[in-house]
Amino acid sequence: MSRPSVLVTGATGKTGRRIADQLTTLGHPVVRASRQGDQPFHWAEPASWPAALRGVDAAYLSYYPDLAAPEAPTVVEKFTAAARAAGVRKLVLLSGRGETNAGRCEAIVADSGLTYGIVRASWFNQNFTEGHLLGPVLAGTVALPAGEVAEPFVDVDDVADVAVAVLTDRRHDGRTYDVTGPRLLTFAQAAAEIAAASGRAVGYLPVTAEQFHLALVSQVGPDYARLLTDLCVEVFDGRNASLGDGVERALGRAPRDFAAFCRQAAAAGAWQQ
Numbered sequence: 324m325s326r327p328s329v330l331v332t333g334a335t336g337k338t339g340r341r342i343a344d345q346l347t348t349l350g351h352p353v354v355r356a357s358r359q360g361d362q363p364f365h366w367a368e369p370a371s372w373p374a375a376l377r378g379v380d381a382a383y384l385s386y387y388p389d390l391a392a393p394e395a396p397t398v399v400e401k402f403t404a405a406a407r408a409a410g411v412r413k414l415v416l417l418s419g420r421g422e423t424n425a426g427r428c429e430a431i432v433a434d435s436g437l438t439y440g441i442v443r444a445s446w447f448n449q450n451f452t453e454g455h456l457l458g459p460v461l462a463g464t465v466a467l468p469a470g471e472v473a474e475p476f477v478d479v480d481d482v483a484d485v486a487v488a489v490l491t492d493r494r495h496d497g498r499t500y501d502v503t504g505p506r507l508l509t510f511a512q513a514a515a516e517i518a519a520a521s522g523r524a525v526g527y528l529p530v531t532a533e534q535f536h537l538a539l540v541s542q543v544g545p546d547y548a549r550l551l552t553d554l555c556v557e558v559f560d561g562r563n564a565s566l567g568d569g570v571e572r573a574l575g576r577a578p579r580d581f582a583a584f585c586r587q588a589a590a591a592g593a594w595q596q
């Protein structure tokens with residue numbers, strides 16, 4: 324019997340690429356969707372959705388720029404309706420831990436009438452290698468309005484493993500998995516671990532939200548700078564300073580530790596540029 328086909332949104336991104344590759348290896352037909360991906364797809368252009376949804380059994384929903392964006396619940400609701408109309412059976416949502424708007428999107432998916440699963444992730448380790456914190460690491464200073472808050476950084480490989488399990492195994496239907504790493508770390512501690520593994524001078528600089536926003540505007544433009552700043556203000560109040568058991572519950576194994584991530588990233592040359 325052929326394996327269910329899966330639409331992966333954000334298929335060139337940190338989670339989507341890993342998920343699409345794993346599903347392909349498992350023998351699932353995969354539609355890799357994004358603006359530049361194999362299947363052209365744009366969150367702001369609903370006319371691009373039906374072609375991506377055609378004939379797929381399940382969909383992985385990784386919204387860009389973030390479920391914290393004000394328009395996200397409206398877009399997710401529309402996409403959910405389009406998926407239902409296209410005959411999609413299951414939706415798996417990548418959600419953000421402790422984000423109010425992400426909670427709204429989770430409720431929309433849960434109430435959609437479709438079979439669903441939710442992968443609710445804390446801050447990714449790979450923000451430091453593939454995301455917006457790579458530049459600051461290479462420049463030697465990670466400046467964030469995070470004070471001394473502790474975060475349970477999660478490895479994107481674990482996020483992808485959980486998402487693939489939820490997409491492919493009915494035992495996870497209707498479940499919400501809080502996926503975190505196994506340890507709380509402040510950003511100062513995370514920077515110190517990166518420094519130790521990479522041999523580079525890397526430090527953490529706590530800044531105010533205003534300073535963070537000002538520095539970001541010239542790099543990413545006003546809209547994304549506002550979104551990231553508001554997101555930081557919302558989540559860096561200690562609300563995520565606890566461990567989740569999603570990796571253990573979904574996969575029956577422990578999550579990957581930040582130190583292992585640092586060792587592997589350093590060995591792969593992620594911080595040698």
Ligand SMILES: NC(=O)c1ccc[n+]([C@@H]2O[C@H](COP(=O)([O-])OP(=O)(O)OC[C@H]3O[C@@H](n4cnc5c(N)ncnc54)[C@H](OP(=O)(O)O)[C@@H]3O)[C@@H](O)[C@H]2O)c1
Pocket residue numbers: 332333334335336337338339356357358359360364365366367385386387388389390391417418419420444445446447450454
């Ligand atoms: N970073 C974290 O710590 C963290 C933690 C929890 C949850 N999340 C969630 O993770 C999601 C992002 O996932 P990710 O980190 O795997 O992706 P990512 O690495 O940020 O890459 C973004 C992906 O989305 C595509 N994309 C960008 N703009 C798009 C648009 N307008 N329409 C359609 N596709 C678009 C990109 O490909 P193209 O350029 O080809 O379009 C790419 O495939 C967000 O919803 C965020 O809330 C992130």
